[in-house]
Amino acid sequence: MTPNIYRSLCDDFFLDMYINTQLDLPTQRDTILAFFERMQKQFPSMGRFYRHEKNEYCLEENRDLGHYRWISLEVDRVGSGFVNPPNFEEAYSQDRLVIEIVPYMLGVSHLDIDSLDVTFTMDFDYAGSHDEVIAEALFGSTPFSCLLELPSARPIGFSPTVVAALSDDECTQARISVESKTSVYDPGEKRRGSDDAISLSLTIRQYPRADEKFDALKSFEYQCSLAQELMAEKIVPNFVQPLTEIIAQKRLT
Numbered sequence: 001m002t003p004n005i006y007r008s009l010c011d012d013f014f015l016d017m018y019i020n021t022q023l024d025l026p027t028q029r030d031t032i033l034a035f036f037e038r039m040q041k042q043f044p045s046m047g048r049f050y051r052h053e054k055n056e057y058c059l060e061e062n063r064d065l066g067h068y069r070w071i072s073l074e075v076d077r078v079g080s081g082f083v084n085p086p087n088f089e090e091a092y093s094q095d096r097l098v099i100e101i102v103p104y105m106l107g108v109s110h111l112d113i114d115s116l117d118v119t120f121t122m123d124f125d126y127a128g129s130h131d132e133v134i135a136e137a138l139f140g141s142t143p144f145s146c147l148l149e150l151p152s153a154r155p156i157g158f159s160p161t162v163v164a165a166l167s168d169d170e171c172t173q174a175r176i177s178v179e180s181k182t183s184v185y186d187p188g189e190k191r192r193g194s195d196d197a198i199s200l201s202l203t204i205r206q207y208p209r210a211d212e213k214f215d216a217l218k219s220f221e222y223q224c225s226l227a228q229e230l231m232a233e234k235i236v237p238n239f240v241q242p243l244t245e246i247i248a249q250k251r252l253t
Contacts, residue, residue: 015085016080018117025106067086069082100217120235124244131180135155173205175201181198
């Protein structure tokens with residue numbers, strides 16, 4: 001599947017990569033600016049630079065276009081992402097550059113990498129109860145649904161997350177998360193819908209193995225391939241399609 005196909009199934013598609021480090025990243029002004037200037041040299045349209053919180057910085061393109069790149073530096077991780085990328089290669093080329101330059105510009109060696117994440121996220125806009133959508137789409141034929149058969153029962157906290165090891169040594173893991181943005185309310189308060197989207201994400205995380213030097217670029221390529229395979233074969237038919245079907249039904253009622 002291509003990003004355009006994913007986009008046809010949801011309202012927004014995100015492709016993100018994170019390098020999680022053991023040690024805190026540099027905080028010197030010159031180091032931070034030199035890193036972002038190097039990224040801007042490669043991608044000149046990334047012109048918005050700001051500090052989100054203390055020691056957290058971001059460089060991104062204009063969000064108003066509906067598709068944009070971003071790069072972030074946090075205390076102990078480096079992030080790289082593309083919102084609604086036109087194709088995988090444009091997003092991957094940015095991530096590869098980050099992986100290639102962090103050892104030289106931020107001092108992140110293979111020993112410093114705690115884990116590497118590749119995340120595919122799909123957002124589904126829905127103004128009603130996200131929990132009801134998730135419960136009907138993903139829990140209807142499971143034992144959890146028995147709770148909803150009780151008088152006056154309704155779902156108010158359905159945001160499942162599952163992590164599975166994909167290798168014998170458990171160094172390769174997959175995390176599937178479906179997040180409701182409808183706030184749980186206090187008893188007696190009127191339940192409100194949400195202007196945000198239901199988020200479905202698949203993260204492939206790779207931890208370094210103790211018996212070999214971690215090759216971040218090689219791992220990244222493998223994780224991207226695995227994520228695309230799982231999205232096409234598992235996530236879309238078993239998660240995306242049920243969610244979109246229930247959302248479509250509820251919008252008609």
